[in-house]
Amino acid sequence: MTLRRILIPALVVTMIGCAPVGQHRNASADRQQTELDPITVRVSGFGTYEQVSKDRLNTRKRLLARRASQLDAYRNLAERVYGTVIYGSSTVNDFVLQNDMFRTYVDSYIRGAKMVAVNEHSDGVVETVMELKLEPRFRACVSRVTDREVQDLCPIPMPRGNDSAGDFQSRGVDSLYYLE
Template identity: 80%
Template sequence: MNLRWIAVSILVLALAACAPIGGHQDSGQRDTQLEPITVRVSGFGTYEDSAKDRLNTRKRLLARRASQLDAYRNLAERVYGTVIYGSSTVNDFVLNNDNFRTYVDSYIRGAKMVAVNEHSDGVVETVMELKLEPRFRACVSKVADDQVQDLCPIPMPRDNDSVGDVQSRGVDSLYYLD
């Protein structure tokens, strides 16, 4: 009987030693401790004929617009992911046909155009960034991957995120002027 009490007390002591110190943190407390993440992407566009079209203002603007749309698409892919459809045809152990299609359907708000660079070879590069708030990250961690877009919209920043922008000068707005 005495040996049983000694064994039980040693078992209780061992379990108490393995218990976490400081108690359990609430998930709401963890969300406030997360730092915002800034996602930065580049998009590219070009002219049809870089030697001739560089002088055409309309085609330069179209190349710039193409790079901007590519940057938005890259941003949506980075935040929400991409749906990929694929099919392959094999005949006598030889690949005959291989098709892949990607699908991006997202709603992005709060993206900021950081820079637009026109390179010497006719490529126009647009750099964009988006700040992901901690509450967005918390939502993403709680839902299934295929439900993130529907259940976790990108929230508006809580603070004035336009500080330092020459164009916005202290305006509490999520939208930026190019």
């Protein structure tokens, strides 16, 4: 009997004391969802000449390699933001793989991307580094819709403020890899 008098009030006090902690955690999670920080996505695109020793002196082919690297960077950016559709098929005959084919498909538009660097490496590879700031409202939209609806319902908003300063700068870096 005395054990009940001590144990029951102790359990009630413990349960009441823990109740605000659960509410505080939910409020913190809600605040994190509404106050998302922007994310900067950085990608590289690559292009090259047909014959490195001969085409390096040909201005037209150098510009084409540069353009190829820029388009590759845009494609990589679209893949990172919106994803890639992959179609595949395999043919098996007598438990032996005969043919294996994959196709990728990217259909997207990107706006607000800026070119960070264009580097021409000594081996003839032209690298274009681009980045895109994903605003919190884009991330909030992506979290609310299904994967198939992202492309149509969540366009990438133009960045706020003056992001045009330093759109193009060439770095003296001879590396094909960047840490993000």
